Amino acid sequence: MQAVGSIVSILSAQKIEPIIRLASLSQISQGTTGGVVGNEIIGANFFKENPNINVTGRGVIIGIVDSGIDYLHPDFIYPDGTSKILYLWDQTKDGKPPKGYYIGTEYTNEDINKAIREKDATLSVDEEGSGTMLSGICAGLGNINPDYAGVANEASLIVIKLKKYDGNYTNASLSVATEYAAKKALELNMPIVFNISYGSNELVAMTALTLRDAVFFERGICIVSGVGNEGNTQTHTSGVVQFNGGEEYIELELSEDDPDVEIQIWMDRPDRVNCEVISPTGETSKLLQVSSYSFLTGLYDFEQTEYLLVTNYPTTFSGQQQIIINLKNVKKGIWKIKLIGVDINSGIYNAYLSNRVFLKPGTRFRESNPEKTINYPATYEDVISVGAYDTINGTIWPTSSRGPTIDYIPAPDIVAPGVNIIAPYPGEKYARISGTAPAAAYVTGSLALFLQYVLVENRYPKKAFTQSMVTYLKAGATRFDNTSYPNSALGYGLLNIRGSFEQLK
Structure with missing residues (x-):
């Protein structure tokens, strides 16, 4: 306690952020029976099925900060036998950490390609499966089953397998993971969209990014986060x-x-x-x-x-x-x-x-309230916050957290399919995943399409800032009759990436 008091007294501190444990925003079920794919409902199939459109996420990086990835799953291997993973940082495996960091082992695209050729599954293992599944929703190739291809199937991946402390994921490992991937994207001169799949009821008053987080104000860098699974x-x-x-x-x-x-x-x-x-x-x-x-x-x-x-x-x-x-x-x-x-x-x-x-x-x-249950880090004003929509029942998923934040910032920004989503699972399989994390993955993949069009192809480069992109997401969202928008459950409506593109006209 004396240490905490000493930290509070530091006059030069911009922000004091205690280390907290994070909860997974994913729930995994084995098998595909009763599962759904959200590409049609979010408008992504319009881009996949139209031969005159070549918007695939090419030239954009998706940052997956989760439980790792099964890099041998065919949905992440191009026809020439190379991986779509540019870098894989396994924070849990001692070895050769990335430059400037002191934990884990960094694998390059060349390392992963070599492992693919040799069918070597020992580099890094995704024991939980959520990292593999979210990567697939964002950018899977659908090589085993094309019906289960991801939104931005030509986007590249940077994957960080988070280290646990005392058996839990923490905001400390999450923070260094996003910093690492953002720096890699800047070095490669490529835009990046992060999918954040963990949250916490702690630090819910964290609503403003600071100068320490300045890299995330850059053009072509944005963070998408599930709002949490605490609604009910x-x-x-x-x-x-x-x-x-x-x-x-x-x-x-x-x-x-x-x-x-x-x-x-x-x-x-x-x-x-x-x-x-x-x-x-x-x-x-x-x-x-x-x-x-x-x-x-x-x-x-x-x-x-x-x-x-x-x-x-x-x-x-x-x-x-x-x-x-x-x-x-x-x-x-x-x-x-x-x-x-x-x-x-x-x-x-x-x-x-x-x-x-x-x-x-x-x-x-005893007297609970589903409102203001937005989890950190979706509480940040410059993080795109996503709730989970149940496409089977045509309603908000009851467990999806509700807004606004306790600082009265409206949230979620938008909702996306998040119940029984079929996605790649370790071991050349598919499984089902529910939660606000897979909902955020649909938005992440959609923004990869958007960034390819406006920034990589240099059509509207000024529109590649987070504040502009979230506006297009809101403006293009599907809204239902007899519902007032924005609201604390659905935000501005259901993700419709085709509708967002139509706002560029």
Whole structure:
């Protein structure tokens, strides 16, 4: 804790970003029965089937930051036996790291081509499969089954297999991965679109890129991220502290004991509150008083639950008051968090549990709210945020996170097919994948088509900035009757890349 306090006091710091674990935004099911391919509904088949159009993603890089890739899968090998993967950085395998980095092994296109010739599967292994599947949605060749070809089948790939820390992916490995791939794209003088397939309920107040992230303001570099899979998971609640001295209670229910539960609470700027936590037996924690940075520790005698309460006001990256409540050896029952108004204007607060995949099934807020469940890093204003649409039922996927962000930035920007999507799977197979990650992959592949047309072919190079591209995505989206747009579930509508191209006229 002293180290954190020292960091907060550094005057030259532009942004302090703690290391957090990230949840996968993908759910994989074996087999293809009941699966779908979204290329027709998003307008991509118009480009594939029209002999007068040669828009394939050629000359554009897609950055896949995930679990790696099965580089021997035929859907990533051109007819001449060469790979569409320009670089593969396996952060988990000690060996020869990329220049300027200290972990993992970097494989070049030549290394991968040699492995293809020798049928050598030992360079890097995608144990989970999501990296292979998302790569295929974006840019797969469909060599085993042409019906399952990706959106931008001639786009190149840079793939980073993320390293886990304590069994989890983190924003630290994600950050260096995107930095690495962006630098490679600049060296190659090629545009790049990133598909971000992990998210977190933590750091949801991160909404603005800083000068440290200046590379992502470059023309021809953009990031696409799923908004999260927390729409119906009961991991978010919100409410209002009515006045100075007013009290508001948040109820957290555990149906079974949980070894570790963390809650983050964010007040709307510039409001401030004090905080107490009350156990199921009625024991009350010490009073956490708002300050620039302070923390309390203690023990509930009856439950034998340890607690750590932290507050920070204002945070360096958002200016809001943040409260972190960490409970260890948490007993089942109803836990109450009491917020006490100190300086109240709107009084609005938002509270978050960890992502559902990290929780016991019965750990939830008693009065949950699906709104404002956008996950970091889709919270960034200059990241294109994508929700998941269920093309089978013709509706938003219930688990897709809802907007806006807690900083009132509208999100998602758009939705795309994200339920039971058929994609390449390790071992020369296909499988089904659901979530906002595959939805983002459809947008990523579509933007590769767009960047080839406007930038690689130098038709409209000024339109190759993120802010312009997201405008074309929104303007070209399919919108349904009797629905008001934008809205917190569908954004500006369903991805229609043909419609986006038509806006160039």
